Amino acid sequence: MSSITWHPKATASPRRHGFGFWAIAFAYLAVMALGTVPSPLYPIYQQRDGFSTFTITIVFGAYAAGVVVSLFLAGHVSDWHGRRRILAPALLLSLAGATVFLLWPELPGLLVARVLNGLSVGVVTATATAWLVELHAAHRPHAGPRRAQTVAVAVNLGGLGSGTLLAGLLAEWAPAPLRLPYVVILVALALALVGVLLAPDLRALPEPRPRYRPQRVAVPAAARPRYYAAAFSAFLGFGGLGLFTGLTSTFLAVIMHHPSRALAGASLFLICAAGVLVQITTPGWPLRRSLAVGTVLLVAGIGLAVVAAWLGTPSLTLFVIGAVLSGAGAGAMFRGVLGTTAAISTPEGRAEALAGIFLAGYLGMSVPVIGVGIALRHVSPRVALLGFAVFVTLGVIGAARWLLADPARSPSAAPVAAVRR
Template sequence: MPVIAQNPDTRPSAGPVPAPRGRRSHSRRRHGAGFWAVAFAFLSVMAFATVPAPLYVIYQARDGFPTITTTVVFAAYGVGVVGSLWLAGHLSDVHGRKPLILVSVALEIVAAVLFLVWNDVPGLIVARLVTGLGVGTLTATVTAHLGELRVRATGSEASAKGASVAAGAVNLGGLSLGALVGGALAEFVGQPLMVPYVVFVIALAIAFVVVLAAPETVDRPESPVPYRPQRIQAPAGKGAAFWAAGTGAFAALAVQGLFTSVAPTFLGTTFHVTDRLAAGATTFGVFAASAVSQLVFARLSQRAQIRLGVVLLVGGLAVLAVAAVLLQVAGFIGGGVVAGAGVGLLFRASIASAGALVGPERRGGVLAATFLIAYAGLTVPVVAVGAALLVLPTLSVLVGYVVLVAVLAVVAGQRLAARA
């Protein structure tokens, strides 16, 4: 991606910006509008990903399946994310950002329709798998695209940092919004297993249309590029920094996995909180704290953000574990919110650190590899929890999960801070 010079004494003109080979040039204003269009699509997809979280209890009560089935349904989502990141997460470096984003939004529309027409357990598994495929295709692609659109809209490479903050906030903010919307619609509107999905079919269709108008930012290759799956491989000479970023992202999303899978069930079975809005609001609080913390503390140095993030994440998890032992629901939720604030800071720092390791021509691939590790954190520990719950008490499993994630966060935070 070419660097666009900017005179600090003048505002960027609204004239055409050089386009990638084979693409039509667009104005800075068009790139600015494209930034918001892509951000809206990102928000819609990530929100849709958590809509089912507060609804699992309804499915479970209707069909009578055990908690392990909820874990399997959630795991299908993780398998879809990891699979698509491995197979397609890096392809936007070759084929362009827009085509991959449009494919992702289309997959989410298919998933929403599946939820509407096939809502028994096999249908839930397939719908969540398709949801994960769309999210995995999107995350690295849209993170890179937002940064490139912002740079072309402002004419300043420095604006990429602001785009990184926005991408992180939209990512986690969308996850929080979806859980709240799903819970609220389920609680206050009839047909709770239909209306949330109808709402998102409409939102995703709008997102598809507005992304069509966004400019492309990637050069087409002059010669065909052989296909290969995404490699989880550090850039040459930067292995320590890459794996520190991956571990930080893994630990961060392991916390989020807890609150999008078994936490609503834990609230119902241990604390006897069965209100659908309460379940959605709990997940919303954790993810919203993740998004807000990135904005509130954006002016801190990256090293300070990492250290604060680790303190909040570990401290929040400790409060959550103690509250679970003492059966204090307010402490359980409050600890999750504090941990969520730490997640936001650690996750953003991890993704920013990974993205800074290479130039724009390789950024999509490196980000895809980092997101692949991150979403393994969203999936693998949760599946392990589901399996452990078959033979161990719920409280023991929860405390063990908290200790493991806290250790990973501390180790990753120390290594990231040392390199910030």
């Protein structure tokens, strides 16, 4: 059997490492922002073309399907071919998706644009996260990976929030609400592409190149229980984000009787901002605490949103508080997920392991939301929201012992503990 040799790239200057770190972070943020720009605009599409809420969930599902497909087929290939060679084409896919949104704003165009954006996101999430870890290690060789992990989660959730806020504000107070947000995102993506092309790629390339195969879990066998716990945590956390990202505009308009596009965008921004705030304020938390607190906040937040919807007079304030708590919970859970994955994956398989985590997360973002969309064809939004809350709560309770098992009893405890130091 032939052996594989890893050939490192030439070392760039520390200043270029620092520039590259923030350039990749901006590219990550811009791609994620495009994914949520349509969310506050869905009521406009509905009013103009007569879309049903179920149609909106299908459009949202097209995005998630693109993410899942690209994660499965290409989320890990930057381990073999280098980060820039994979990330730059992914940005071109997002540029193409934004262009389709701009020039073809009918239902078929929305579906095509969402798939293109999803295909891009699936590649970017794993590749950019791995690249950030490598650039941070080169820029600050004596620091641990915590800062890179925090920035990766912050730009992921911050991008999701920025896209909704941008679109909501422009749709409410600027002309051409179905065009101007995409023009702004196109400019941001073009700048991001320039940054990616200039950032140093530090990935050591294997010779000979491994034969292509679809995504698989690339973690040591002894660490897989912790990896699967992290993946299920991502499924639940992204499921909560997916519900609010996909259907907040509908819930606000139908249940709360607040059709403001700016309000919808601001609410979604607050959800994601809460997730980012968790990353900034809890840098020293152990992984188990992040997972435990995140689980409690997620369930409590969704529960508050249900209570707000079922009151005799629905409470907008309580609904937003519940949504924000859910965002904070998802952020805490996601931080624990990335920390666990970074600890138990090998350098040559890091992007592949991360791709598996994001695959689980985006399955969580799509499957429950599509289920809610199907339910809305037969029941009221209140009942659909209640059903989703029951699903998440039972899922968390049923898996609590698995997710929060004492890592000291796990074979993977040592590497997980090592990354916390």
